Amino acid sequence: MAIQIHAPVNRPVERDWRSAIGRGLRGCCPRCGQGRLFRGFLKPVESCAACGEPMHHQRADDLPPYVVITIVGHIVVGGLLLAEKYANWSMGLHMAIWPALTVLLSLALMQPVKGGVIGLQWAVRMHGFGGEPASPERQPLPPSVQQS
Numbered sequence: 419m420a421i422q423i424h425a426p427v428n429r430p431v432e433r434d435w436r437s438a439i440g441r442g443l444r445g446c447c448p449r450c451g452q453g454r455l456f457r458g459f460l461k462p463v464e465s466c467a468a469c470g471e472p473m474h475h476q477r478a479d480d481l482p483p484y485v486v487i488t489i490v491g492h493i494v495v496g497g498l499l500l501a502e503k504y505a506n507w508s509m510g511l512h513m514a515i516w517p518a519l520t521v522l523l524s525l526a527l528m529q530p531v532k533g534g535v536i537g538l539q540w541a542v543r544m545h546g547f548g549g550e551p552a553s554p555e556r557q558p559l560p561p562s563v564q565q566s
């Protein structure tokens with residue numbers, strides 16, 4: 419029989435991931451919603467100008483392009499199939515619309531989606547957003563864990 423001991427744990431306050439993602443989607447700091455999140459098209463600021471929250475350790479990496487590909491793929495392929503079924507478009511019209519729509523949608527969605535991903539990372543305290551170093555595996559183990 420296992421005995422469970424519930425010791426008091428110092429847990430950090432939970433962050434609202436919905437508002438953090440929403441602020442990121444709008445290009446605002448996920449913490450305060452006031453400062454800008456990007457200083458370039460896809461380059462986040464070093465830290466929020468309004469609240470000082472560091473952003474340099476975000477690691478959105480490849481997730482924003484994957485999300486954008488999924489969204490744009492569903493819109494473009496769905497639209498193409500609907501146009502094929504219900505409209506009698508020429509091949510030239512298809513070739514004019516779908517590649518251009520793909521490029522425009524991808525460019526329009528990339529920054530908001532990256533902001534949303536950074537907002538999610540902030541909300542769940544990933545990659546240094548929890549106040550601890552971004553790579554805890556590189557930190558020395560505390561004395562209570564070290565083996566002698």
Ligand SMILES: [Zn+2]
Binds near residue numbers: 453466468
């Ligand atoms: Zn801020």
